[in-house]
Amino acid sequence: MRYLSPMIQKHELRAAMRAARKRLAGLDPEAALRAAEHADKLPPAELVAVYRAIGSEIDPDALSLALNRQGRQLCLPVVIERDAPMIFRRWSPGEPLELDFAGVPAPFPLAEAVTPDLIVTPLLAFDAAGGRLGQGGGYYDRTFAALPAATRIGFAYAGQEVENLPVELHDIRLHGVLTERGYRAVP
Structure with a gap:
């Protein structure tokens, strides 16, 4: 666990954590597979939102398959507007995807729009109190609020x-x- 100076700016922290995440991804390419072995420990939910990994984000493919084997239904987030919450569309592993407004692979518009019970989110950093540092676009925080x-x-x-x-008022x-x-779980 790294200690962060209270004076560090979020943009500096994001840059440092992007580099750290890239290093971690290179050091342990099997981490996502081991994490997926714990899918049964996640809170109960019928419909789970996962994501498509970008860059060095930990890849949820194995987790998606594990959740699917448990009988949980899946969906993916879709950015349709820059400053709006994301929507979610039903998805199953292997189904084709297209790029959304933010350039991230997402289900086609014909896929059913759904509301997930559980949202699995990528991040740059986290703390024991449930703090999350994202990429800075605010997509997940707006979606969590909605x-x-x-x-x-x-x-x-x-x-x-x-x-x-560092937590701001809009951080969820x-x-x-x-x-x-x-x-x-976060206490």
Whole structure:
């Protein structure tokens, strides 16, 4: 766990954590597979939102397959406007995708729009209090605010944990984090 100076700016922290995440991805390419072994520890949910990994984000493919084997239905987030919450469309592993407004692979518009019970989110850093540092676009925070009943789970490398994150009023905390070391609920 890294200690963060309270004076560090979020943009500096994002740059440092992008580099750390890239290093972690290179050091442990099997981390996502080990994390998926803990899929049964996630909170109950019928419909789970996962994501398509970009860059060095921990890849949820194995987790998606594990959740699917458990009988959980899946969906993916879709950015349709820059400053709006994301929507979610039903999806199953292997189905074709197209790029959304943000350039991220997403289900085609014909896929059913749904509301997930549990949202698995990528991140740059997290802390024990459920703080989450994202890429800075605000897509997940706007979506979390629009769907307050959804359980929010970060998916990350264990090495992305930091001592404490700077939290602003618009930042919405996670309910738990899944890493290659297992699932941990936020107290």
